[in-house]
Amino acid sequence: MLRHSSAPLRLRALSIAALLLSLLSQSFSGQSQSQQSKQANEPEEGTVKLEATEVSLPVSVRNRNTGALVGNLKISDFIVYEDNVQQEISFFTATRVPVNVVLLIDVSSSLRSEIENIKAAALNFIRELGDNDKVSIMAFSDTVELIQDWTSDKSALESALLRIRRGEHTAFNDALFLAAEEQLMGVKGRKAIIILSDGVDNQASQLSFEQAFDALMHSEATVYVVSKTAILSSRINDELRMREKALIGQASQRESEYISDLKLALKILGDSEKRLTRIVEETGGRIYLPMSQRDLLGAYSEVATEIKSQYIINYIPSNTARDGRFRRVRVKCTNPNYRTYSRGGYYAPKDAPDEATTGPRLIRRDQD
Incomplete structure (x- = not known):
């Protein structure tokens, strides 16, 4: 230890x-x-296809008071920030992926x-x-x-x-x-x-x-x-x-x-x-x-x-630098009674x- x-x-x-x-x-x-084992990187029906520079975020939403998962939200209910700069959402789905x-x-x-x-x-x-x-x-x-x-x-x-x-x-x-x-x-x-x-x-x-x-x-x-x-x-x-x-x-x-x-x-x-x-x-x-x-x-x-x-939210970063640096990401729900859970950032390509x-x-x- x-x-x-x-x-x-x-x-x-x-x-x-x-x-x-x-x-x-x-x-x-x-x-x-029995079915034959498939490789995880093979294309699968329903898989979200990304553009080369696109960032994909699985997002869970819970009620702040009850902790219950929140469904039936729309793209307009979310705002995405990268390094405190608001990003334009390029793709959104509430359908299971x-x-x-x-x-x-x-x-x-x-x-x-x-x-x-x-x-x-x-x-x-x-x-x-x-x-x-x-x-x-x-x-x-x-x-x-x-x-x-x-x-x-x-x-x-x-x-x-x-x-x-x-x-x-x-x-x-x-x-x-x-x-x-x-x-x-x-x-x-x-x-x-x-x-x-x-x-x-x-x-x-x-x-x-x-x-x-x-x-x-x-x-x-x-x-x-x-x-x-x-x-x-x-x-x-x-x-x-x-x-x-x-x-x-x-x-x-x-x-x-x-x-x-x-x-x-x-x-x-x-x-x-x-x-x-x-x-x-x-x-x-x-x-x-x-x-x-x-x-x-x-x-x-x-x-x-x-x-x-989970919801899936994609965006194309406004910062196009290929510097390999860590970018801090934050997903916000417009309803203050809801709390979002998603990863805190990603490493830019280089x-x-x-x-x-x-x-x-x-x-x-x-x-x-």
């Missing part, structure tokens, strides 16, 4: 990892329960007890998607594996979920990078990544969070996160209160170290939740913090509903490509 230079501190980090695992193992338990979804599933030891619940929730999500939507499944622990390449065959996806196997550590940053940089590379149309993880990278990744985040922003995918940080933090807080309440007089060194580890674990989870929140806010998605199996199933169902309810990042390798298990 944190990099330490001395052996005692490394052992302490391992004890904190074991602590998180033991707390999560007490987490909610729940009841678990096919989506390419990467399911990115954490199978490390911290989620070991929840794998069957996760599979059940992911399967329910897949069943709610449209016939023209495509899904690929990636799983990560010490390494990042492609379990199923792009397909709209729901039977193939269900079989792929059965091939997921557990691991130990959490290469979270590498998984984000490979989902964005490799799996979504060249994919046309609407793109989304759904992450199931606590987001804590415990030294297993080759890349930093900022490198992974930059790849996400280049991919132009909407990211949704289903995280266990809330339930873990709740359990650690309960344990901490119990330990501190039971203290009589001077605590032993062992007890003091354990309490200190609990506090450090809380900080690690809090920092992770801040990073996950940053991801969804900048990409136009949402974060869900389930406290039960019912909440977990509900989170995936909500994501599927939102994806089916003539000279960026130098490729030397990073982790994606292991293909989709042919197993």
